[in-house]
Amino acid sequence: MQGHQIVTDAWREEIERRLADGESLRAISRDKGVCYQTIQYWRDKWGLPKLKPVQSTGADHANWRGGISVDRQGYRLVYAPERVKAHPYTYEHILVAERMMGRRLHRNEHVHHLNGQKLDNRPENLLVCTQSEHHKLHRKLEQLAMEMVRSGQIVFRGGTYDWA
Numbered sequence: 001m002q003g004h005q006i007v008t009d010a011w012r013e014e015i016e017r018r019l020a021d022g023e024s025l026r027a028i029s030r031d032k033g034v035c036y037q038t039i040q041y042w043r044d045k046w047g048l049p050k051l052k053p054v055q056s057t058g059a060d061h062a063n064w065r066g067g068i069s070v071d072r073q074g075y076r077l078v079y080a081p082e083r084v085k086a087h088p089y090t091y092e093h094i095l096v097a098e099r100m101m102g103r104r105l106h107r108n109e110h111v112h113h114l115n116g117q118k119l120d121n122r123p124e125n126l127l128v129c130t131q132s133e134h135h136k137l138h139r140k141l142e143q144l145a146m147e148m149v150r151s152g153q154i155v156f157r158g159g160t161y162d163w164a
Contacts, residue, residue: 007042015039016048024060025051058088068092074118093121097128110134116141 011032018028029036040050058064058079067079069089078095081088097111098104100123105111112127112134113120129137148154155164 012042012046015043019051070119076119076121093118093126096121096123097126099123100126101128112137 015028015032019025025036025039029039032039044050058067058081069077071077076092077089078092079088080090080095083090091111093111093113094105105128108131109128110131110133112129114125114127117125145154149156149161152164154161156162
């Protein structure tokens with residue numbers, strides 16, 4: 001329905017039939033190439049009752065992307081509503097670690113990526129440790145990196161650190 005195309009009776013009948021068959025307004029609007037508000041507008045013009053928006057979640061939500069996303073820090077999040085917490089998404093590395101251990105992580109436990117790659121959530125790349133141990137591991141990595149800078153293996157050039 002691009003430009004000034006006239007909305008026909010056939011269009012109206014098809015929309016009403018699909019709605020009666022239980023199809024969502026969003027699905028119909030995607031198929032028709034219009035936003036759902038456009039269909040709401042025309043239904044109002046036709047004197048039909050306004051459809052109440054359905055609060056959908058998971059795979060039924062308009063923005064569903066398969067239940068997997070990556071956060072700003074680069075960690076993969078997985079849709080896991082069965083964990084019963086405020087937010088239905090959980091870090092994948094936590095789910096993998098918990099599966100390895102056969103229990104949920106304790107409050108003071110963290111999961112460390114051994115190779116430093118946040119998206120590599122293979123069990124052999126994950127180490128469950130206490131918060132204190134995790135902090136020590138990262139501090140040791142920083143010390144090793146600074147030793148490499150001092151020895152000339154890593155240099156600062158062009159506004160960033162790079163291999164010499």
